[in-house]
Amino acid sequence: MGKEKAVKQKKFSLNSLPAYSKMVLMPVLVLALIAAPAVITNKYMLHIIILCSMYSCLALSLNMVIGWSGQFSLGHVTFYGMGAYLSTLLVRSLGINFFLATLTAMVIVGIFSALLCMPTLKLRGDYIALVTLGFGEVFRLFISNAVAITRGPMGIPNIPPPSIFGFEISGKTAYYYFVLILLICFTIFMVRFDNSGFGMSMMAVNEDDIAATSLGINPVKFKLWGFVMGGVMAALMGSFYSVYMGMIGPSSFDYGESIKMVSMVVLGGQGSIAGSILGAFLLAALPEALRAFSDYRMVIYGAAxxxxxxxxxxxxxxxNKRTRNLYKIKAMRGEKHGEGTAG
Amino acid sequence: MEHILNVKNLHVSYGVVPALRNISFHVDEGEIVALIGPNGAGKTTALHTISGLLKPKEGFILYEGRDISGIEAHKLVKESISQVPEGRGIFPILTVAENINLGAYLRKDKDGIRRDKEWVYNIFPRLKERMNQVGGTLSGGEQQMLAIARALMARPRLLLLDEPSMGLAPVIVEDIFKIIKKINKENGTTILLVEQNAQMALTASHRAYVIEVGEIVNEGCSKELKKDDRIQKAYLGI
Known part of the structure; x- marks a missing residue:
């Protein structure tokens, strides 16, 4: 089903103007993003852009859970923090390469998020929010108190920078490219996912699980996958955060982080890829721009x-906006298919 | 003769509250059978139990001779039982074409799917006109048609319809029932429908069962039931 769709999409893009403009716009955008560090020489600005991109990825991962699989998770920081701690601890204790450690952490977090998702499967709405909120607190308390493993509130300092093919990733510019690659990968993955049969089935379960069941879609499977994929993506970002910051501690993974991510998703739009990125950039950059009022940050979030x-x-x-845009394309594709059937 | 669906001594309860008490009925191949009765009689409960959304406390549901009472709902579609959920459970943010595509979720035979799509659009020309429209923007009747069309895409041998007349204008209800009859006649699809609109249900169906407070109180040929004194008074308002 997914393959067939991808082929159709290609056909479609050759024959239509909007896709042409996209084809021109995309390289321009990518070039601009690649050239950005040369223009933005201010390290602080670059730092903010890196943070914004990181939060975009996190918002996308949480949107997978909230927007696509329809489970309002308030404990996303669990997976983000687990990714950070696991990869750091794996590097420290086993001395393996950072990227290998990240992959291992992602797998472990994936299994863990599946286990955590089980008890929430039967729950709805507010109850899921409460249970996941509980996860987050349990995780924070664990890393604060398991001093033997995580050094507790002291945190883990001096995390070595990762290296790939003998090249050490250090300095803001290198991290900018690192997070840029991650963001592009995440976006491509989400777009492909959204247009796949898998994504549509998940959306169907989210919309109306009885109707989805009546078509032979197993709602449990898709809810579980949504949770796991979101968790694994967040773990990857946690791993990035640990090497970028060079130190991690329980205070980086408290309840506020979850709320921040949820605000980004809700502000940008549930089930919207562009919305998540927009929301993340707004909410991650705004507090920096309003540094003078940093005491009122939470007030601003709440009010927003x-x-x-x-x-x-x-x-x-x-x-709402997305459906109009996206489904115009999809509908045209459908029409094409219809013509094909008639002819 | 073996029945395609045979429900025997079915007990279903929500927690401690019994919803169905010792219900037995059967559906034969190629028939339209209606379950009629007032609000809260347990009609939808019966349907949900057959489609696997609820588990019976006691009793059997035999489909083609096999007990299906333990099978999960989404697996039953593979056994060629399709349910049209109550209140037209369509996906409002997906287009009509996408909704219909989703109906063939479990099927792999591309040619068959294409043929069935044409057939479905033939039965519901209105849906073909509105193919690219988002499901939520259809009228109530069209949404019901879409729900039925989507269920047909799974190529069911047994189609379960839950209150197809719910919230629709009488003219549209007539259209819908005409189509239900047509599907049954042309395709030989066996149909079990649950209805409050006894008049329509008895006109369209071959046989009917009357459920009241979780029990079957009357059954028989629809034409005869229509003439029954008690039913005329209670359901047909004559």
């Missing part, structure tokens, strides 16, 4: 959420 919920519950670039 309330205002959004009242005036635009679907988010800045939410599903």
């Amino acid at each position: 959420m309330v205002i959004m919920m009242i005036f635009r519950p679907e988010g800045i670039y939410g599903r």
